[in-house]
Amino acid sequence: MDCIIALDGKVTGMIANDGRRERKKAQTRARIQDAALDLFASQGYRETTIAQIAARADVATRTVTLHFPAKDDLLFADDPFTPESLAARLRDRPPGSTLDAVREWMHATMRELDERDRASGVDPAHIWQRRALRADLLMADDDLRGRARAGYRDLELLIAAALGDDLGHPADALLPRLAAVTVVTGLREIYVTREGRARPEMHELAGLVDEVLAFAEAGLRTA
Numbered sequence: 001m002d003c004i005i006a007l008d009g010k011v012t013g014m015i016a017n018d019g020r021r022e023r024k025k026a027q028t029r030a031r032i033q034d035a036a037l038d039l040f041a042s043q044g045y046r047e048t049t050i051a052q053i054a055a056r057a058d059v060a061t062r063t064v065t066l067h068f069p070a071k072d073d074l075l076f077a078d079d080p081f082t083p084e085s086l087a088a089r090l091r092d093r094p095p096g097s098t099l100d101a102v103r104e105w106m107h108a109t110m111r112e113l114d115e116r117d118r119a120s121g122v123d124p125a126h127i128w129q130r131r132a133l134r135a136d137l138l139m140a141d142d143d144l145r146g147r148a149r150a151g152y153r154d155l156e157l158l159i160a161a162a163l164g165d166d167l168g169h170p171a172d173a174l175l176p177r178l179a180a181v182t183v184v185t186g187l188r189e190i191y192v193t194r195e196g197r198a199r200p201e202m203h204e205l206a207g208l209v210d211e212v213l214a215f216a217e218a219g220l221r222t223a
Contacts, residue, residue: 029067030120032057036074037133045071045141072147075134080109083154090162098162099213102183106209114202135191152188156180163220175223179216186212 035056039048050071054061068074086105093101117127138144156177163169163176171177190208 028057028059028063032059032064032067033074033077034130037130037137040075040137041133045137045144072144075137075144076147076151079151080113081106081155083151083158085109086155086158090158093162096166098159098166099183099217101162102159103209103213106187107206110202110205110209131191152184156184159183167220175220179220182216182219183212186215 032053036048036053039052039056048071050064051061053074054064057064068077086102089101089105089108090098120127138148157171157180160176160180161171163179164171164173167176169176187209190205190212
């Protein structure tokens, strides 16, 4: 019995240490991203060096590159709206329900993001302000804007392929492509236009998502 208790205590201690390490790693990562955003905003994305970011975050340069191998990863890492998560949602959808699946994916991802923000202990208004700053930086630089658009294209292709299945059209046919572009552009505009304002409530964002998808649904019905 003593041996079992000892082993259990050792395992529990290892788990606790792992948890502390992960929290410390997450805190370091967030501090590096905050430092990068501050420097990008004050002196420009292209003018900011990894060494300057490391100095501002009070970490080694190697630590920055371990977390973010490329400078633009500082702005694109940890985006919750990934093509992989959308692909999984579309793969499991009932037949003919692509836009419903996109709606569920957006709502679920926004809830998870909101829960993560609240669990972080950081003022939600500050988090939203940082996202607004990120959005401004992406729109102000041609290369960053191009990478962002490449990510949007991945989402468009997934939605177009799924809509093509629903409609009995090839994925590259005009109707599914047009609807997919409409959906992704509308969802992107929610964040581009809203992030410059005060932090909205979750139900407000969800309502805007529903408006975008209703617009796309109306277009499909008309076509």
